Amino acid sequence: MKKELDELLCQRYPLIFADRRRSIKESCMGWGFSCGDGWFDLIDTLCERLQFWTDHNKAPQVVASQVKEKWGELCFYPRGDASPEQWGMITMAEAMSACICEHCGKPGQTLVHGCCHMTRCAEHAPEGSITQADFIAQRKVPGIAP
Numbered sequence: 001m002k003k004e005l006d007e008l009l010c011q012r013y014p015l016i017f018a019d020r021r022r023s024i025k026e027s028c029m030g031w032g033f034s035c036g037d038g039w040f041d042l043i044d045t046l047c048e049r050l051q052f053w054t055d056h057n058k059a060p061q062v063v064a065s066q067v068k069e070k071w072g073e074l075c076f077y078p079r080g081d082a083s084p085e086q087w088g089m090i091t092m093a094e095a096m097s098a099c100i101c102e103h104c105g106k107p108g109q110t111l112v113h114g115c116c117h118m119t120r121c122a123e124h125a126p127e128g129s130i131t132q133a134d135f136i137a138q139r140k141v142p143g144i145a146p
Contacts (some may be wrong), residue, residue, distance in 0.1 A: 001033040005040045008071035009033070013047040015054075018063050019079070027065055028077075036102035041065065042074065046093040050086055059083040072110040072117035072132065073097045 010017040017029065025032035033043070040123070050062045066078035074097035078092050101108035101121035108121040113129035130138075 001035055001040065002037055005037055006032050009040070009047065011075060012044070013051055015061055015062055016047050016051060019065060027079075028068075029064055029066060031066075031068075034066075035074060036069070038100060038102045038105035038108075039069075039074055039097055041105055042093055042097060043076070044050065046076065046089060049089050050082075051135075053086055053089070057083070057085070059086055062086055063105060069097075069102060069118075072102075072119045 003025045006020075010020045019027035019029040020032070022030050035043075040058045053059045054061050060081035060083060062078045062082050063080060064076065066075070066077040068075050074094050075096060076094060076134040078086075078090070082090070098110050098119055099107060100119060101124055102119050103124040104121060106123070108124075110117060110132040111125055111129040112118075112132055112135040113126040118126075118129075120126075
């Protein structure tokens with residue numbers, strides 16, 4: 001994620017990103033946001049809701065230990081406690097990321113190019129990429145039930 005977007009999230013949600021300036025030996029947030037700019041709005045909305053829930057419902061303060069892309073989807077890892085409602089928000093945002101281009105934020109789908117999984121719109125899909133469903137179908141061994 002671009003430095004200015006990284007800084008904006010940390011400025012808006014200092015309690016959630018309290019570990020952002022820690023060393024990489026202390027927290028994976030030391031690496032910053034390991035995802036594309038297209039998920040900025042999704043992460044921003046998630047953090048706004050998480051902080052609102054903490055402030056208005058006596059819920060635990062969520063502190064991010066890592067925010068990254070993995071297998072084409074957003075992974076938001078909190079350290080410590082989160083309420084069931086907060087976990088629901090995190091799970092929902094992670095699921096929504098599979099439908100949002102990580103590069104630009106437009107509607108997208110999870111694709112595979114080589115062995116790299118990514119969520120992209122048609123404009124940002126690498127040439128020769130296939131849908132994740134097609135990738136999985138190609139890997140099935142005949143005669144073995146899934």
